[in-house]
Amino acid sequence: MQSRYNRRLFIRQSDFPHEPIQRPDPIRTTYYRLELEAVEGLLAHIDADFVKACELIQASKGRVVVVGMGKSGHIGNKIAATLASTGTPAFFVHPAEASHGDMGMITRDDIILALSNSGSTAEIVTLLPLIKRLGIQLISLTGNPDSPLAKAAEVNLDARVEQEACPLNLAPTSSTTAALVLGDALAIALLEARGFTAEDFAFSHPGGALGRRLLLKVENVMHAGAELPQVARGTLLKDALMEMTRKGLGMTVVLEADGRLAGIFTDGDLRRTLDRNIDLHKALIEDVMTPHGKTARAEMLAAEALKIMEDHKINALVVVDKDDRPVGALNMHDLLRAGVM
Structure with missing residues (x-):
């Protein structure tokens, strides 16, 4: 049949x-x-x-x-x-x-x-x-x-x-x-x-992938306050590594004396540092960090932050305010958990 x-x-x-x-x-x-x-x-x-x-x-x-x-x-x-x-x-x-x-x-x-x-x-x-x-x-x-x-x-x-x-x-x-x-x-x-609009559509579909991409903002997924790993310029690399370990984000923000963003140090930077045979106990964080680095704003859509990461092939972003002061950080894992990707 x-x-x-x-x-x-x-x-x-x-x-x-x-x-x-x-x-x-x-x-x-x-x-x-x-x-x-x-x-x-x-x-x-x-x-x-x-x-x-x-x-x-x-x-x-x-x-x-x-x-x-x-x-x-x-x-x-x-x-x-x-x-x-x-x-x-x-x-x-x-x-x-x-x-x-x-x-x-x-x-x-x-x-x-x-x-x-x-x-x-x-x-x-x-x-x-x-x-x-x-x-x-x-x-x-x-x-x-x-x-x-x-x-x-x-x-x-x-x-x-x-x-x-x-x-x-x-x-x-x-x-x-x-x-x-x-x-x-x-x-x-x-x-x-x-x-x-597409944003109106997202409000009708908050549980769907489109809703998350169009409604979720960086401030909804970033790590802020005590969760934000940060050290000051002049910090020894070994102490910065301890901060990274405590906060568990695979990165740390580096601050200028006035609190503005000086740079970022990530697991990727650590691997490159090891290739250079630098003494981890004596090196200063500013000697091995990525100066300033790519940033996002808290009010930005999480999907926009994801695009920045994808375009520049990076796994973490520092979130800064209008005065370039770090207020948070996020990585690919945060966006994955939030369903943005």
Whole structure:
């Protein structure tokens, strides 16, 4: 049975052992082609109604409440999540549950986006009189512009398709793909209209990698105060090594007499010092340190500090204030633990 499916969608080497593998062209494969045509057909539907839907949502003082039954409900859930993560507050309400109390989640300031390919889903049609009575604005996303749902809406987003990818033309396939793409288009159009930025996106995704890169600052990960290894110019190298050992960062800051940054001494500097056969007990720290070195600022994004390290192939940075006085330090391990890299 699996082999039969693969002959329709894919070609396996085991099916034709004496012939080279022929890579299928997905666009020419029936299922792919039908869904691709459904998406391409949406281009003709991005018209004044689409613009009006965007304007209604942008002008709304409330949230977008997405409703849908069955497969349309699954698509609606995803559309609500995409809207919410791109600057348009939204959530999904199951229309059957709405008839049994969940309508209380919806306020008069909200706007409803109702998905139904037929436009006559009973659970949604049942809600129409109440939606109208409450004066809640309604946007429909249907495959039938002459349906009860489309006619009741302030604006209908036309998601009709010629044929489902299902060979029986029954299972929601092309229609759900078209609805999903249209919902994504709505979310992205609103994102652009609101001037939604990458930093705004990060605030909606604080637990993700992008959130950490765009929100985490150097001050959030640096070692400061008593944790900062530091010695003054004129300190013996052996004493500086003891400071490095106590603080465990693999480096120490070297200070001028007035507290400004004189340099940095790292494990790498120590290895280079050993190659020079310098007496570790008699050498002064300024004789072997890296003068000044690369620095970061506390208010800088941690991702910017990482780029400095990568560009200059170094593993540690001194964090200085506006007067070039060290206030902290960080290394690659700190950024790795913070999930910035």
